[in-house]
Amino acid sequence: MAQNEPALLNIDIWTDWSYIEVMASGRPQEFDSNKVIWAAMDTFWSNGFDGTSMQQLLKSTGLSKSSLYQTFGGKQELFIRCLEEYTLAMKEKLLTQLSLSKSGIGFIREVLLSAAEEAKASSIPKGCLIMNTATEFAQSNAAVSRAVNKGIEAFRTVFLTALKKARSAKEIDADADLDQLSSYVVSSMSGIKSMVKGGVDEKAVRSIVDIVMRSLS
Amino acid sequence: MAQNEPALLNIDIWTDWSYIEVMASGRPQEFDSNKVIWAAMDTFWSNGFDGTSMQQLLKSTGLSKSSLYQTFGGKQELFIRCLEEYTLAMKEKLLTQLSLSKSGIGFIREVLLSAAEEAKASSIPKGCLIMNTATEFAQSNAAVSRAVNKGIEAFRTVFLTALKKARSAKEIDADADLDQLSSYVVSSMSGIKSMVKGGVDEKAVRSIVDIVMRSLS
DNA sequence: TTAAATATGGACCGAATGGTCCAATATAGA
DNA sequence: TCTATATTGGACCATTCGGTCCATATTTAA
Incomplete structure (x- = not known):
């Protein structure tokens, strides 16, 4: 395609x-x-x-x-329905997880570390459907791009909510630009997942997560 | 496949x-x-x-x-030859660029910002062949995985060299773990490129680069 | 000039591709 | 029961897939 x-x-x-x-x-x-x-x-x-x-x-x-x-x-068409459903389900699942978690920062760490779990597992890592699709299609198909963009925005929203929670709890700098940080977290998530797909081992993944987390607070 | x-x-x-x-x-x-x-x-x-x-x-x-x-x-087989040639050529090109640049940190910033250029351009972003392949194949094909791993290692080596140069110039913390940081840079690079493929605009990309760079020094 | 070695174009292969179409089947309401 | 409406399975479609094979063309060394 x-x-x-x-x-x-x-x-x-x-x-x-x-x-x-x-x-x-x-x-x-x-x-x-x-x-x-x-x-x-x-x-x-x-x-x-x-x-x-x-x-x-x-x-x-x-x-x-x-x-x-x-x-x-x-x-x-089926594919795009899948992208939409994935976005919806992931957003809901993550927001629930966030609401159950005490710390916004802790939540973000959990999510990033879930990528490390994929590295540990023996099965083939699947990564994130949205970012996989971004990589496969880039900007070659408008309908797909639209769905991918919505997905990225959904993730950004989730992380933005988490960052606000973290700011309220004084876990992060009060005058940090949370919009920028939320994009950074999505980008980092995507990068980490592609490293896992590339065969990087769990330990290395965890150290990357540490560096990302350190840069938030 | x-x-x-x-x-x-x-x-x-x-x-x-x-x-x-x-x-x-x-x-x-x-x-x-x-x-x-x-x-x-x-x-x-x-x-x-x-x-x-x-x-x-x-x-x-x-x-x-x-x-x-x-x-x-x-x-x-042709594909794998391409992966190998890409790795070789990129490594050489980047090392040359590094040797010509005054600052290790400046070099890393340049490389990350080159992704932002792709976001600005009207053409379809291609990303990085190695990370694209990691995303497409994950760990489903041993020969491909081997080539991808070599590619990732090559990039890591380049960034490690740059980080050492930066440390010598006291641009970064003397006791930072450069091995970990080099993986982090590769991961960040990959994340940024996938964001570009996902349609994120140049400004957002630049702000992500800023955050990554801030976390190095 | 001849023989060996290689390059080349294209015919050909079976399998799989995404997609269309229709007859048969099943169900709900009248 | 009958009719309208959907679902369903499978035959069928042209096209493309990656790949094989061979006859022919071209070149070098003997």
């Missing part, structure tokens, strides 16, 4: 009727749209967009080809 | 005879192997491994299919 996008409207409202709850009669859907999206997301997450074939997608979702095309429109 | 590697020795000495200078008679090669590698590298760099087709490769290199297969073995 990584070519220019086709010259058509990419508003999947027109092809994906799952937004509308029942409305008309007929045979009901036999699958859970959300589970399908998560299954597809996991496949894209591990293999990238180009690296994922329709066959893999059909296998992991359990759908038939026509169901997938009818419901989601196509590979790219 | 992104599957497991085939169970065969990947020592391209056996398939690529361009190492041997002439030795036997016969029709001489009509193309410059190095130029071919650079043309292929540029294509892989822009589109990734999966995103690059043989057709594109033949077009960008100007080779015929048989010449390419005869000379390099195949798509993956």
Whole structure:
């Protein structure tokens, strides 16, 4: 892929009727749209967009080809739905985790260290779907770029919230520019994850996290 | 792609005879192997491994299919040659740049800021071939991982040299752990480049660079 | 001039690609 | 029960994929 996008409207409202709850009669859907999206997301997450074939997608979702095309429109449309769902779910999960954590700084450290866990694990590191996609597509496809941007902004928002919490608790400098710092944390997160994908070991990852954390406070 | 590697020795000495200078008679090669590698590298760099087709490769290199297969073995072998050449060339270029620069810290800042240039440019950002590949393949292919690791180590070496120079010039703390810092710089570089690919604007990139630089001294 | 060695272009390969289409099936409401 | 509406599985599509192979062209050394 990584070519220019086709010259058509990419508003999947027109092809994906799952937004509308029942409305008309007929045979009901036999699958859970959300589970399908998560299954597809996991496949894209591990293999990238180009690296994922329709066959893999059909296998992991359990759908038939026509169901997938009818419901989601196509590979790219499904992919973008996955990016959106990923963004939404991650943001929610992280904000919950943040609200449960005592310290804003501690929360950020936890999140960064979760990358180190991937380095320790024997399985192949998946990284972050949003940043993987940024790397794969760069700015070659407008619809994808839009979804990636929203993802990055979501992460930035989460970290900004954490930094504000940290400032309130006087964990960080009172007059630090939190907007800039939040971008820095996203960037650092992305860098660390790519190092893990590159094979850097857990110890090295932890020392990078330490340096990042030191630069916050 | 992104599957497991085939169970065969990947020592391209056996398939690529361009190492041997002439030795036997016969029709001489009509193309410059190095130029071919650079043309292929540029294509892989822009589109990734999966995103690059043989057709594109033949077009960008100007080779015929048989010449390419005869000379390099195949798509993956050529790709790995590109990774190696990229590593070598980048290391050399950066070390030269470093030796010409007055300050180790200044050099690192220059390199990080070069990512900001990509954000400013209207063309699609290519990022770093090594980190792009790390992201695309993760640890799914041993031969590729080996090449990626060598690349990361090369970058680390460059930055380590710069940091030592900075320490000699008392630009940074005398008892900083330069090994750790060099990994941190590579990670930061990678993070910044992925932010650029994700569409973050130049100003934001520059502020991230500032924070990274501040954490060094 | 001849033989050996190499380069080259293109035909050809099977498999897989993303995508379309339709007949059969199943369900809900009238 | 009948009809309208959806879902579903699979046949089918042209195209492209990476890769092999061979006949031909070209060059060097003997």
